[in-house]
């Protein structure tokens with residue numbers, strides 16, 4: 001997973017340095033960040049959980065896939081950009097069925113409203129297409145209109161609600177690699 005630069009941002013792997021861990025703990029200990037994440041949102045309460053999370057992220061690295069820190073060029077931390085395999089819901093899984101690849105974004109509230117999530121995501125999409133990933137999905141809590149706005153800003157197509165992933169109902173968005181013919185409507 002190589003570092004990615006945009007006009008305003010640098011994306012790079014997380015480390016277990018104290019400043020990275022402090023940022024991760026600070027961001028995920030806020031319910032305004034966590035409220036739409038997962039089936040049973042809960043905030044981090046122990047810094048050890050941040051270290052464990054960064055460890056899990058490191059294990060997701062595979063070519064273009066991985067979890068990147070979004071920072072300014074100066075190095076100020078703004079959030080997290082995820083490109084990873086998305087877990088099927090129990091009733092959608094089948095032996096050998098390859099997972100879809102999802103993109104996701106979590107910004108510190110201090111960084112909301114500046115277009116950083118969309119800018120970071122667009123750059124990571126370009127990495128994904130260059131790596132030959134044919135299609136990317138995003139899922140959001142149905143109430144998460146801010147995240148749905150990011151999906152639309154980066155050109156993702158809204159396919160409506162789905163129960164296919166994470167054992168819950170999400171709004172599904174998708175984008176097909178430009179070489180594969182652009183957005184598709186077969187969700």
Ligand SMILES: CC(C)(COP(=O)(O)OP(=O)(O)OC[C@H]1O[C@@H](n2cnc3c(N)ncnc32)[C@H](O)[C@@H]1OP(=O)(O)O)[C@@H](O)C(=O)NCCC(=O)NCCS
Pocket residue numbers: 032033034036037104105106107108111112113114115116117118119139140141144146147149150153
């Ligand atoms: C989802 C989340 C990343 C959205 O953050 P955001 O700051 O609204 O999204 P963007 O980075 O795309 O910013 C877009 C906003 O910045 C504004 N903006 C300002 N300067 C901009 C620029 N140069 N380029 C683009 N947009 C800009 C846009 O007008 C837009 O504002 P609006 O929503 O009021 O129209 C944020 O709410 C978050 O981290 N939430 C918690 C975690 C979460 O729920 N993640 C999603 C899980 S599915």
